[in-house]
Amino acid sequence: MIHGRDNELTALGAQAAAASHGETRCAVLTAPSGYGKSALLDALLRSPACQDMTVLRGRCGGASAGAGAYAGLRTLFAPADAPAPDHHPEAAGADDPAVFLPGPGDGRPFTLTSAYPVFRRLSSHVLRLTADRPLVLVLDDAHHCDEHSLRWLDFLLRRAAGRPLLVLLARSSGAQLRAPRAWADLLAHPAVSVTSLGPLGADAVGGLARQVFGVPAHPLLAQQVAAVTAGNPRTVERLLGELRSQGAAPDEAGAQRASELGGAMAAGSVRQLLDREPPEVRSVATAIALLDGTRPPECVTVLADVDQAQADEAIAVLRHAGALTPDGAGLVHEAVRSELLEPLGSRRTAELHARAALLLSDAGRPVEQVAQHLMRMPCAQEPWMSAVLRDAAARAEQRGAFAEAAGYLRRVLEAEPDDAEARLRLALAVAPEDPLSAVPLFRTALAGTPDTFARAGIAVQYAMACLSLPLPATCRAEILGALEAARDALGSGPERDRLRDQVAAVLLLMGRRGTGVAARQHPVTAALPYQPRTDLLQAEALAGLRTALAGHSRETALKEARHAVAAASPQQPPWLLFTAAITLGLADETTEAHRALDAMLRRGGDEPTAWVRVLAGSLRSFLLHRDGAVLDAAAEARSAIDTVDRTGCDVRLVAARAVLASVLVDRGEPRQAERLLSRMGRTEPHRSALASLLYLHARARTRWATGHPAQALRLLRECGWAQETAGVQNPVLAPWWADTCLILAAVRRPADGRELAEQGAERARRWGTPRALGLAALAEGVLTPGRAGLDLLTEAAHQLSTSPAVAEYARAEHALGQALLQYGDEAGARERLRRAAGIAGGCGALALAESARRLLVSAGGRMGHTPGTPAGGLLTTTELKVAGLAVSGASNRQIAQRLFVTVRTVESHLTNVYRKLGVRRRDQLVVALRAVHGRSWPLPGWPVPEGA
Incomplete structure (x- = not known):
């Protein structure tokens, strides 16, 4: 069975069919040694296309053929031994070519005058053969063919036009031709076509592996074998046979073993090859190994100290031996590189790397390619080397490949430890991967x-x-x-x-x-x-954040944040998009904020680091919680905390843990929230203002939920003092003032909160979001008795219903229902409380939902399905994304990679989706989602990248 050669076999079959119908054809089959030229010819001659054809076959260069003139033709027409089995009786006769073909050892030079009688008689013999049946002439190893034989084939093709004749020549590509000028003339004939055999691909290797092992092979095994053998069929069969003899299975473990064994085989083959080849081949091989696929041809010749012809010949030898990839661009395995470079020693290797760097620089190669050689030296010994490394670091920074840039800059500092610019750039490059390691670098840069x-x-x-x-x-x-x-x-x-x-x-x-x-x-x-x-973009992003935190102009803050997101490039630090996301979130542009965080995770040439994930996850959990996606917020916060725990660093994430504590309060578990916060201790003065505010606000909510209003009020005032001290006047960052008014109303001290409510209302009007206006109306409404208070609470519910603040909307409905109940409007109270319970329960605020249910029952109502709020509609944005990807066929791991979260987070989201939709399996999700939204509703999924 021929694997991976279907197209070539079909093309040759078409040539045979054309010859059978009276068209003279000649096909030249070229490939490196071991690529299966002879096997392909065997398959062609066994095929139906050649079934009724006379076949004459010979091999050039064989011992039986002898040497000298007409050596190739003698293997076809006058073999020294018995006739080949596939020769038909028609090949013999009274006018046998053995009679007029010169014998072995005839070394006369070719002249048409002396060759013409032989050419004419042999052509007449062939034409008589074609009179009865189509004829196939096959010559293997035709690169050894002599000039007389090639000239006669050219002569025959011209004389036999219109006859049923097919000439097949198989020659090794890259091998030295015995008669190059005769080959050039033959290939110029219009009847001649050339078919080149390429290396076997993974599919063909998989077919061979199935034939060897008797079972289908894992795709990774086929890929590894194809790569390490350069697709050479002979080497592929040898490697597969060795794997089987060693008891390896055709699975992923077998793929790893194939890479190791194939590399060892390739290194051994190179070792044997270099032992029998001239020194120039070793020099070229060493240069290729050192240049590592970045080699202009002139660099190989200079580094190997050979001329171009010697280099070309050595590359052909190495490629045919399977040491190089099929295109000759690089080595097939690192084991081959080690085999070539280890004997040099570290000193000689460093000298060659320095020389290679100069050559590549002079050739105008990309600076990163030059820098790669400098990175393999013990140090940057000369000033020009540091300049190259700086340029390479700048290119890496532009691509967002900060880890790569850090490597270059460390080497610069080894040579020039007092370079302040390089130290600061190194700090910025290290920070996304490991901010702890960046701290001493920043401190040194600042001190210097x-x-x-x-x-x-x-x-x-x-x-x-x-x-x-x-x-x-x-x-x-x-x-x-x-x-x-x-x-x-x-x-x-x-x-x-x-x-x-x-x-x-x-x-x-x-x-x-x-x-x-x-x-x-x-x-x-x-x-x-x-x-x-x-940096103008960074300045703009920070200016937008300052405006947002100060609560001055929502429009200005949004303009600056949106421009920062739109213009962000990989070379910008991750915090730029983080800063813009905070601004967008405070402005209630939640979708844009999450997109900015997604872009922060996808950006650049490096994969998102653990610390970038932590930064994005902490902010995402905060945004999700303030929008009422309680369970999503908890999953994101836990994911961020787990990520830090996996780094082995003793870093307490205040923001993520504060969000998690607030979630526990919303879920009706304030004691657990208190234990979580107590393990963190008091918020230290060296924490950021945002982290401190979130901590104080979460602690105050916890104290209130556990029945300690006085302590809650003290903590909320401390939160407010911290905001005022920092200059943070945005009313929605940590709405301590609204919570203070709610607690004062609950403990019947409304007068103490009116001034605070008025101040909050003024700041809310300045910021202008429905969330801010709704919170202001809620704070004033709970402090105001009678119809005026009901009107304010109604306004609060209306404003918050138009904002992303789902939990705050439920709280406003709860407060309004409670006020209506006290006012004596039980019917109106039941409607509001039932809505509050449904919304709060759907978003995960179970404590608020339970409180609304108790009040509803006391008002003579009972909890049923809330009109207008179907269960599926209460899925959070992230839950909808997860459900859509699950429906589209993505696995949990693929969903996690698509959304930049952990598999554990995906499992948590799916559990919530199943619970809310009342299903137990994935295959029930489509029906459940469309039952809620209608059959025309598009599933919220995205294509999953292959291999994710």
Whole structure:
């Protein structure tokens, strides 16, 4: 059975069919040694296309053929031994070619005058054969064919036009031709076509593996065998046979064994090859191994110290031996590289890498290719090497491949430890992968920079890159000192205005807006070793966040955040999209905020690191919780916490744990929330302002839920003081003022909360989102008695129903139902409480749902299905995504990779979906979803990338 050669066999069969119908054809079959040329010819001659044809077959270069003129033809027409089995009787006769063909050893040079009598008689003999039946002439190893034989074939093709004749020549590609000029003339004939055999692909290797093992092979095994053998059929069969003899199975484990064994076989073959080849072949092989697929042809010749002809010949030898990939671009296995480079020793290898780097640089190759050779040297010994490594790092930064950039910059610092720019760039490159390791780099860069404004630029990057960390107090003091010094010294001008916006935003995030004294400690200097570039996009993103946190202009904040998201590129640090997502979330553009986080995870040349996942997951959990997706928020928070735990770092994620505690309160488990927060201890002053606010707000909610209103009020006032101190006046970040009003109303102290409610209402009107306006109306409504209070609560429910704040909407309906019950309107109360219970239960706020149910029962009602809120409609956005992907056939692992979450998170979401829809299996999801939304409703799924 011929595997992977169906197309070639079909093409040759078409040539045979054409010859059978009177068209003279010649097909030249070329391939490296071991590619199965002879096997393909055997299959053709056994096929129906050649069934009624006379076949004459010979092999050039064989011992029986002898040497000299007409050696190839003698193997066809006058073999020294007995006639070949496939020769038909018609091949013999009175005018036998053995009579007029010169014998072996005839070394006369070719001239048409001397050859013509032989040519004419032999052509007449062939034409007589074609008179009775179509004729096939087959010559194997035709690269050894002599000039007389090739010239006669050319002569025959011209004389036999219109006769049923097929000439098949098989020659090894890349081999030295015995008669190159005769080959050139023959190939120029219009009846001649050339068929080249390529390497076997994975499918063909899989077919061979099934034939060897008797069972289907794993696709990975076929891929590994095809790669390590360069698709050479002979080597493939040898490797498969060796695997079987060693007891390996054709599975994934067998694929790993195939890679190891195939690499060893390839290395052994190269070793044997180089032992019998001239030194030039080893030199070329070493140059190819060193250049590692980045080689311009001229670099190989210079590095190997050979001329181009020697290089071409050596490459052909290596390719035919299976040491190189079929295109000759690289080695088939690392074992071959080791076999070639290990004997050189480290010193000689370093010298060759330095030389290769110079050659590639002179040839104008990409700087990353040059840098790869410098990275394999013990150190960057010369100034030009550091310059190349800096350029390579810049290219990697532009692609977002920060891990690669970090490697280049570390090598620069080994050679130039006082390079402040390289140290800062290294800190920025390391931070996405490992912010803990970036801290000392930022500190050194900050300490080594005397200029006030340059220090501020470094401090901005330092603070934002380490957002996911609780920085030690000394680090926080360094950042704050640099920022406050610059703020106090900044004058006017576009560049300084941008820096001022960044400084103000970071100070806001860190909870500091007062005047500092550090400016006197670090005066402005004229000389500056390195001035960090003020990135316009980063400045715009931070300016938008500052506007949002200050609660000044929603439109301005949105404009700046959206532009930052739209213009973000891989070279930007991950925190840029994180910052924009906070702004979009505070502005209730939740979908855009989640898209920004998705882009943050997908961006760049590197896979999202654990710390980037933690940063995105912490913010996503916060956004989901404030929108009422309680279970989604819990899953995201736990995923972020688990990710940090897997890194082995003792870092307590305040934001994620605060969200998780609030979820536990919503779920009616405040004692567990209290235990979670108590394990964190008090929020330390070195934590970010946002983390501290979330912690204080969660702790206050926990105290209120456990029956300690006084302590809850104290914590909420502390949260408010922290916001005011930091300059955070956005009413929806941590709405401590609204919760304070609700508690004061519950403990019957409404007068104490009116001033706070008015202040919150003023800030809500300035920010202008339905969430903010609804919370303001809710705070005022619970403090206001009578019809005026009911009107305010009605307005709160209306505003919140148009916002993403599902849980807050349920709370407003609950408060309105409770107020109507006290007012004596039991029918109206039942309607509101039933709605509150349904919404709260659907989004996972079980404590609020249970409270609404109790009030509903006390009002004479009972809980049934809430009109207008079908179960499927209560699926969160993430649950809908997971359900859609599950319906489209994605596995849990594929869904996790598509949504950048853990498999455990996907399982949690699916459990919630099954519970809400009342199903138990995946195959029931389609029916359940369309029963809720209608048969025309499109399933919310996406194509799953192959191999995910």
